[in-house]
Structures are given as structure tokens and as C-alpha cells.
Amino acid sequence: MPEEMGPPVPDSLDKIAQEVGRCVACGLHQGRTRAVPGEGPLHARLMVVGEGPGQQEDEAGRPFVGRAGQLLTDMLRAIHLERHEVFIANVVKCRPPENRNPTPAEAEACAPFLARQIALVDPEVVLVLGRTAAEALMGPGVRISAIRGVWTTLGHRALMPTYHPAYLLRDPRKKVETWEDLKRVAQRLSIQV
Numbered sequence: 642m643p644e645e646m647g648p649p650v651p652d653s654l655d656k657i658a659q660e661v662g663r664c665v666a667c668g669l670h671q672g673r674t675r676a677v678p679g680e681g682p683l684h685a686r687l688m689v690v691g692e693g694p695g696q697q698e699d700e701a702g703r704p705f706v707g708r709a710g711q712l713l714t715d716m717l718r719a720i721h722l723e724r725h726e727v728f729i730a731n732v733v734k735c736r737p738p739e740n741r742n743p744t745p746a747e748a749e750a751c752a753p754f755l756a757r758q759i760a761l762v763d764p765e766v767v768l769v770l771g772r773t774a775a776e777a778l779m780g781p782g783v784r785i786s787a788i789r790g791v792w793t794t795l796g797h798r799a800l801m802p803t804y805h806p807a808y809l810l811r812d813p814r815k816k817v818e819t820w821e822d823l824k825r826v827a828q829r830l831s832i833q834v
């Protein structure tokens with residue numbers, strides 16, 4: 642190895658965030674104001690994975706800051722967790738135009754960032770919000786209404802799929818089922834609710 646290259650830099654959340662900010666691996670980089678790598682503490686016990694940034698997230702460079710984000714904050718508080726205790730990420734780190742779903746190719750291009758975040762944070766539980774996140778972590782073709790509330794695994798980590806907060810804003814009746822899923826997460830983390 643040439644001397645000027647130095648030793649390899651160990652992976653870190655900051656390194657991932659910097660790489661996300663420069664990434665042009667898919668077409669979504671063309672429309673972004675700011676990339677949204679995700680945020681939260683290293684070794685958070687709970688990691689939340691959503692779909693991708695919306696307009697407000699794209700402007701702020703932070704995940705889940707709009708109305709759906711407020712609902713996510715409320716959902717976490719309901720199981721006695723504050724946002725700063727949880728790592729919050731998305732499948733894609735740049736905003737899809739018109740808030741459309743990311744394409745499979747875009748999700749695949751972005752997948753290594755999420756995989757590295759999961760490996761570094763190493764959460765006990767991953768709360769999977771909505772179909773796009775479920776497909777990214779569990780495989781194509783899953784229906785969230787069919788798999789929500791059922792534990793599955795990703796390596797040694799427990800995965801709990803549930804509805805995305807943006808969907809709950811459109812159909813508040815689904816909050817009842819989502820609360821059951823959140824209680825399962827709390828129980829797994831030994832949190833009394």
C-alpha cells in the first residue's frame with residue numbers, strides 16, 4: 642500500500658454520513674437539497690427504519706421532521722423512549738421526487754449505507770416502518786398488513802414490521818394495531834408500558 646494512503650479508516654456513523662452527502666450512486670441525488678443519512682446514538686437499543694426523506698426532511702437534512710415525524714416521536718414516547726435514544730434511518734437517503742416510493746434500483750443502490758448503519762449501531766430491535774422498509778430488510782413482495790406485528794430476524798436482531806406513520810395519518814384507525822406492535826417492541830426491550 643502506498644504510504645500516503647495510510648491505514649484504512651474504521652467505519653463510523655460520521656463516515657457514512659459524509660459518504661451519503663457525496664453519493665451519486667442513483668438518480669435521487671439530482672433532486673436533493675440535503676441528503677438525510679439518519680441520526681441517533683451508536684449502540685441505540687432500538688433502530689427505526691422508514692422509507693425515505695420527504696420535503697421537510699430534504700430541507701432539514703434530518704429524518705422524520707414533518708407531521709409523520711411528530712407522530713413517530715409520539716409513538717416512541719408512548720413506549721417511554723425519546724428520539725435521541727433511538728437511531729432513525731431510511732431506506733433511501735435522498736428524497737424521491739413528488740414523494741413517490743423509491744424504485745427497487747434506488748433502494749438497492751442505497752442499501753449498503755443502511756446495512757453499515759445497522760452493523761455499527763447493532764440494535765436489539767429494528768422497527769420497520771411500512772412496505773418499502775419491509776421489502777428492503779425482508780425481501781420483495783411483502784405486504785405490511787400481512788406481516789405487521791410478527792417478529793422476524795435480521796441476523797441476531799429482532800425485526801418488528803408495522804405501519805408507517807405517514808400511513809397512520811391517512812388512516813388513523815390503524816393506530817390501534819400499531820400500538821399493539823409498539824407494545825411488543827417495549828416488551829422485547831424490557832420497557833414497562
Ligand code: SF4
Binds near residue numbers: 661667668733747
Ligand atoms: S439515495 Fe442513496 S444511493 Fe441514491 S444518491 Fe442518495 S445516498 Fe446515494
